[in-house]
Amino acid sequence: MNSNKQTKHLAMPGNILTVEDESAIRDMVKFALERHGLTVHSSGSAPEARQVMATQTVDLAIVDWMLPGGSGLEFVRSLRKDPLYNSLPVIMLTARTDEHDITAGLDAGADDYVTKPFSPRELHSRIKALLRRSHDFHDDPILTRGPLSLDMAAHRLHANGEEVTLGHTEFKLLAFLMKNPDRVYSRTQLLDHVWGPGTFIEERTVDVHILRLRKSLKPYAADKLLATVRGAGYRFTAS
């Protein structure tokens, strides 16, 4: 089996989320970045962005400052408080050149900013720099259990050498369980470990994500590794 060899040579992560209400800019960014081989998920508001994030892996977010129903700043702040996204690289798009506003953006947790109007080439080079930085930073080893191989750095899962697409939460959940196999975790414990302590989320949310995860793993017969332990919770079986 050379599935390890394959996963070690994965390209840099390249799933970009854009949060921008002006469709002309949204389309321009999508067109420009997809030409460079990046995958772009577009959204027009913070709630729409959250919907995308529930089902797609996101490696970097481009957030417009002025959004309908709340500023991009608030959205970035909410990401930074979220244990699933507190290290997600964020670039803010801003029409404001005022130094004070740019500082506010960086204080809110943005990693970089691009002032409108901007050239797609400039935006792309900023993205590349940020992705490289976060890629180098997370140099955890590749975790292999059974047919599954988890690359924490590239944020990718492979089953029998084939890439499996997972939502961000499902990825985090699986990563936690794969790192701690053969142990039963209650829903409350999983909420604490994966969503973060003090998160006000209903326990059945865990079941929903386990269900999604099993569905993604089923084609590889790897769903059986995720066992439901009656009255207790869930367990990942290492073999």
Ligand code: CA
């Ligand atoms: Ca806007």
